[in-house]
Structures are given as C-alpha cells and as structure tokens.
Amino acid sequence: MVARAVAWNVVTGVGARIVGLIGTLVLARFIAPDEYGLVSVAAICVSTAGQFSNLQLGQYLIVQGNREQGVAFHAAVFQLALGLAALGGVWWLRDSLGPVFGAPGMGRFIPGFVLAAAIERVGQTPEKLLARDLRFRLIALTRGAGELCYTALALSFAPSIGGMAIVVGNVGRAALVATVFVASSDRQWLRPVRLSWTKSVAMFNYSSPLALARLTDFAAGRWDNLVISGFHGAGIAGTYNLAYNLSQTSTGTLADQVLDVLFPSFASLEPKDRGRALVRALSSMSLLVMPLTFGLAAVATTLVTALFPPRWGQIAPMLVVLSVSAALLPLASTLLAFWRAQRRTGVVMIASAVRLALLLGALVTIGPLGPLWACAAVDLSALGYLLLIWWTLRPDHRPIMWPAARGMLQPMLACLPMLAFVQGVQAIEPRLGPVVAPWALGLEIAAGAAGYAAGAFLFARDTAADVTGLGRQLILGKLSPGIWR
Numbered sequence: 001m002v003a004r005a006v007a008w009n010v011v012t013g014v015g016a017r018i019v020g021l022i023g024t025l026v027l028a029r030f031i032a033p034d035e036y037g038l039v040s041v042a043a044i045c046v047s048t049a050g051q052f053s054n055l056q057l058g059q060y061l062i063v064q065g066n067r068e069q070g071v072a073f074h075a076a077v078f079q080l081a082l083g084l085a086a087l088g089g090v091w092w093l094r095d096s097l098g099p100v101f102g103a104p105g106m107g108r109f110i111p112g113f114v115l116a117a118a119i120e121r122v123g124q125t126p127e128k129l130l131a132r133d134l135r136f137r138l139i140a141l142t143r144g145a146g147e148l149c150y151t152a153l154a155l156s157f158a159p160s161i162g163g164m165a166i167v168v169g170n171v172g173r174a175a176l177v178a179t180v181f182v183a184s185s186d187r188q189w190l191r192p193v194r195l196s197w198t199k200s201v202a203m204f205n206y207s208s209p210l211a212l213a214r215l216t217d218f219a220a221g222r223w224d225n226l227v228i229s230g231f232h233g234a235g236i237a238g239t240y241n242l243a244y245n246l247s248q249t250s251t252g253t254l255a256d257q258v259l260d261v262l263f264p265s266f267a268s269l270e271p272k273d274r275g276r277a278l279v280r281a282l283s284s285m286s287l288l289v290m291p292l293t294f295g296l297a298a299v300a301t302t303l304v305t306a307l308f309p310p311r312w313g314q315i316a317p318m319l320v321v322l323s324v325s326a327a328l329l330p331l332a333s334t335l336l337a338f339w340r341a342q343r344r345t346g347v348v349m350i351a352s353a354v355r356l357a358l359l360l361g362a363l364v365t366i367g368p369l370g371p372l373w374a375c376a377a378v379d380l381s382a383l384g385y386l387l388l389i390w391w392t393l394r395p396d397h398r399p400i401m402w403p404a405a406r407g408m409l410q411p412m413l414a415c416l417p418m419l420a421f422v423q424g425v426q427a428i429e430p431r432l433g434p435v436v437a438p439w440a441l442g443l444e445i446a447a448g449a450a451g452y453a454a455g456a457f458l459f460a461r462d463t464a465a466d467v468t469g470l471g472r473q474l475i476l477g478k479l480s481p482g483i484w485r
Contacts, residue, residue: 022151023150023151023154023155024242024245024246025307025308026155026158027154027155027158027165027166028242028308028309028312029309030158030159030162030165031158031162031163031165031166032235032238032311033234033235033236033238033239033242033311033312034234034235034238035162035163035238036163036238036239036241036242037103037229037233037234037235037236037237037238037239037241038098038103038105038106038109038163038234038238039106039109039163039166039167039238040225040237040238040241041098041101041103041106041225041226041229041234041237042103042106042107042109042110042113043109043113043166043170044222044223044225044226045090045097045101045106045110046087046090046110046113046114046116046117047113047117047218047222048090048218048219048222048223049086049087049089049090049117050083050086050087050117050120050121051214051215051218051219052086052215053079053082053083053085053086053087054079054082054083054124054211054214054215055078055079055082055204055207055208055211056207056208056210056211056214057074057075057078057079057125057203057204057207058075058079058124058125058127058128058131059128059206059207059210059340060075060202060203060206060207061075061125061128061129061132062128062131062132069193070193070196070199071199071203072125072129072186072188072189072191073188073189073190073191073192073193074193074195074196074199074200074203075125075128075189075203076125076189076190077195078200079121079124079125080121080122083117083118083121084118084121087114087117087118087121088114090110090114091110091111091114094107094110094111095107097110100230101226101229101230102229102230102231102232102233102234102237103229103234103237106234108164109163109164109167112164112167112168112170112171113167113170115171116167116170116171116173116174117174119171119174119175119178120174120177120178122178122182123174123177123178123179123181123182125185125189126178126181126182126184126185126189127139127181127185129185129186129188129189130181130184130185133186135184138180138184139181142176142177142180142181142184143177145176145177145180146173146174146176146177147173149169149172149173149176150169150170150172150173151169152169153165153168153169153172153173154166154168154169157169209346209348209349210340210348210349212349212352212353213336213348213349213351213352213353214352215352216349216352216353216355216356217352217355217356219356220352220355220356220359220381220385223356223359223360224240224244224359224363224374224377224378225237225240225241225244227360227363227364227367227374228240228363228367228371228374231367231368231374232371232374236314236371239312239314239315239318239371240318240371240374240375242312242315243314243315243318243319243322243375244318244322244378246296246315246319247293247296247319247322247323247325247326248326248329274338274341274342275397275399275400276400277338278334278335278338278400278404279400279403279404279407280407281334281337281338282331282334282335282404282407282408283407283408283410283411283460283463284463285330285331285334286331286407286408286409286410286411286412286463287411287414287456287460287463287464289326289327289330289331290327290411290412290414290415291411291414291415291418291448291449291452292326293323293324293326293327294323294327294415294418294419295415295418295422295445295448295452296319296323296326297319297320297323298418298419298422298423298444298448299422299441299444299445299448300315300316300317300319300320301316302426302437302440302441302444303316303319303441304316304319305437306436306437306438306440306441314371317372318371318372318375321372321375321376321379322375322378322379324379324382324383325378325379325381325382327412328379328382328383328385328386329382329385329386331386331408332351332355332382332385332386332389335386335389335390335392335393335404336348336351336389339389339392347389347392351385351388351389351392354384354385354388355381355382355384355385355388358380358381358384358385359377359378359381362376362377362378362380362381363377363378365377390404390405407463410459410460410463411456411459411460411463413455413459413460414452414455414456414458414459414460415452415455416455417451417452417454417455417458418448418449418451418452418455419448419451420451421447421448421450421451421454422444422447422448422451424447425443425444425447426444429443
C-alpha cells in the first residue's frame with residue numbers, strides 16, 4: 001500500500017510539476033522580474049501569517065485520530081479561528097509591509113492571496129483525515145488537479161493582467177482542492193462537540209513543537225526572499241525566487257511526493273523496523289534527487305538560453321549555486337520524517353530552528369556581497385541542517401549512521417560521470433557549428449542521463465538495483481506490504 005501510494009504521488013506529482021514548469025516558463029514571458037518580485041513578496045507575507053497560525057493539529061489527527069472522539073472538530077475549530085485572525089491582520093497591514101521589504105506596491109496583490117489562503121485553510125483538516133485513512137491516491141490526484149487548475153488560470157489571465165494572474169491561479173487552485181477534500185473526507189470534523197481542555201492540551205503538547213518546526217522550516221524556505229529583496233531590490237528577489245523554485249522543482253517532482261507518504265509509513269512500522277527503513281529511504285531518495293539537481297546545474301546556461309527571455313538571464317548562475325541546497329534538503333526531510341514517527345518532535349523543532357538561524361546568519365553576513373553570495377548562504381545553511389539531523393542519530397541509532405551516510409554519498413559520487421559527460425558535450429558543441437539552444441539542451445540531457453547510468457553502476461549499484469526492482473514490482477503489481485522494511 002505504501003509503495004502504491006508513493007507511485008500515485010509520483011505519477012500525479014510529476015505530471016503536475018511538468019505542466020507547472022511549462023506554465024512558469026510561459027509566465028516569465030509576460031511578467032518582468034520586478035513585478036514577479038512584488039508578487040513573490042506579497043505571497044510570502046500572506047503565507048507567513050498562515051504559518052504563524054497553523055498549529056499543525058492535523059499531525060495529531062494522523063497518529064491519534066482513530067483513538068479519540070472529537071479530535072477532528074477540535075483541530076478544525078482552532079485551525080480556522082486562528083487562521084482567519086492572522087490572515088485578517090496581514091490584509092490590514094498590506095500597504096505598510098511593502099516598503100519594509102523593498103517592495104513598495106506589492107499591497108495590491110495581498111487581498112487575493114488572503115482569499116486563497118482562507119479557502120485552503122478550510123481544506124486542511126479534511127486532508128489530514130484522508131491521510132490518516134491512507135487515502136493517498138485521492139490526495140495525490142486532487143493536488144495534481146489543483147496544480148493544473150493553477151497553471152491554466154495563470155496562463156489564461158497573464159497576457160491581460162500580468163502578475164495578478166498568479167493570484168487568480170492561487171485562488172482557483174485553493175478552491176478546487178478544498179472542495180474535493182471537504183466532499184471526500186469523514187464528516188467527523190463537522191460534528192460539534194464540547195471543547196475539552198484536556199484534549200486540547202494533549203493536542204497542543206504534541207503539535208506545538210511540530211508547529212514551531214514547520215514555521216521555522218517555512219521561514220528558512222521563504223524568508224530568504226524577503227532578505228534578498230531588502231538588500232538587492234524586488235527585481236533581484238524575483239529572479240532569485242524563480243531560480244530557487246526551479247531548483248526545488250527538480251527535486252520536488254519526486255521528493256515531495258515521496259515525503260508526503262514517508263511520515264505515515266514510518267509511523268505504521270514497528271519501531272525495530274524503522275532504522276532499516278530509514279536507510280533504505282535515504283538511499284532511494286538520494287538516488288532520485290541527485291541527478292535531477294546536479295544535472296540541472298550542469299545544463300543551466302543552455303536551459304536558460306533556450307527557454308527564457310534575455311531579461312531572465314541571471315537565473316542561470318543562480319541555478320548552478322542553488323543546486324546544492326536542492327539536493328540536500330529532501331534528505332534532511334527524510335530524516336525528519338523518521339523522527340516524527342518516533343514522536344521525537346523536539347528534535348524536529350530544534351533542527352528547524354537551527355536551520356533558520358544558520359540561513360539568516362549566512363544571509364546577513366555574506367548575502368549583501370551579491371546575489372550569488374546570497375545563494376551560497378542558502379547552500380551553507382542546508383548543509384549544516386542536514387549534518388545536524390544526521391548527527392542526532394548518534395545517541396540511540398548509532399549503528400545506522402554510517403549506512404545512512406553511505407546511502408546519501410554514493411549517488412552523489414554517481415553524479416561525477418554525469419557532469420563529465422555533459423561538459424564533454426558542451427566542449428564539442430562549438431565544433432559542430434551553430435547549434436540552436438533547444439537542440440544543445442537535448443544533447444546535454446541525453447549525455448547526462450548516460451553519464452549518470454554509468455555512475456550509478458559504478459558507485460551505487462546496490463541502491464540502483466533496489467530502486468529498479470521496486471519500479472519493476474510497481475509496474476507488475478507485485479509489491480509486498482513491507483516495502484520500507
């Protein structure tokens with residue numbers, strides 16, 4: 001069941017991400033970096049309000065919802081009340097926030113993002129109920145449909161209203177996803193019960209560390225845009241935001257779909273089996289994300305030349321630098337899914353807080369030196385974050401530390417032949433005469449794929465065989481229930 005859930009998540013996620021990526025490329029032709037930066041800052045301000053008010057009570061539903069009556073109603077009441085209050089506050093301050101972050105004029109995008117966030121908040125508790133019941137197929141299909149809806153709306157309106165089309169797309173996506181989740185979930189979250197102090201305290205005790213961790217994770221993933229906008233202006237922030245999103249898309253196509261399933265999957269295993277499952281999950285995740293991130297870095301210049309207008313040319317060097325963080329963050333998230341299943345939410349909270357501190361410290365220290373230095377600061381914080389979480393295995397899970405490290409490093413080594421193959425093709429291309437950028441991009445991708453296949457055979461043969469076997473079983477429908485054991 002777990003692996004089939006991963007398969008559904010991956011298939012729908014890949015399709016939606018591909019369509020979303022195409023949509024982003026087309027949007028870049030209608031939206032200038034300055035306006036894209038204003039939209040990005042507005043979206044982050046609204047999202048920050050949502051994160052501050054999201055107590056992650058849905059996580060309690062996943063681990064305890066079948067054992068306690070009334071938990072779903074409690075979660076829905078607290079999530080909706082706090083969310084609407086926070087979103088109302090950011091709407092009230094919409095015209096004051098822009099100048100603070102070097103993005104005057106972004107206030108006009110705030111009301112639409114607030115509406116989208118409010119609609120999304122309605123669907124949060126039903127979604128967690130679906131996850132509790134392991135209905136990952138429905139969740140994956142709905143989220144995939146939401147991404148398609150966003151892309152269709154944004155592209156339809158971009159030629160006429162520019163950056164506001166992104167707002168329209170967000171509202172449409174939120175409405176579609178929330179409607180399906182509400183209609184498909186158990187109605188227990190709508191059945192009123194008397195609010196219990198004891199039950200509420202139990203929920204908050206479990207979820208508050210996760211809420212703080214989620215907030216710091218969000219801040220580490222989004223507040224860099226605000227800092228960069230403050231240092232270098234909305235135009236650079238827009239370019240950086242697009243580069244960061246593209247670098248994360250390379251891993252998110254697969255990693256995010258797998259990570260959605262990992263926490264419930266680890267939680268369903270016996271504690272004695274979770275260590276082996278973690279090593280296997282890390283090895284598989286690394287094998288999947290490393291070629292995507294470092295491959296994107298290898299072809300970044302050709303990709304940007306082929307697909308973007310010249311005004312977006314600064315994306316290419318940013319993509320190269322940001323590939324490091326894009327490769328490391330899914331591995332850190334895999335480790336955190338393990339700790340959440342162990343109910344060690346304090347580890348999750350501390351690690352996330354340290355990541356945010358590392359990021360802001362690096363950005364303030366070296367970020368003002370230039371946009372690429374700011375990208376390097378993101379990489380440094382991601383590396384420190386991963387090493388810290390890996391080191392937390394030492395007290396109670398020392399025997400799996402080296403297997404886990406080896407599982408992450410071997411696919412990284414497998415990328416070396418890939419990079420060599422791509423650079424070889426790039427060196428030959430000038431001798432072939434004028435090669436248009438799309439054809440050059442195709443040649444480089446093919447060379448990179450061949451190089452990674454050779455590298456995986458040389459450096460990560462066991463993991464590659466494991467992932468290949470898993471894929472074969474998925475196709476044939478012969479998966480065993482204990483796929484992560």
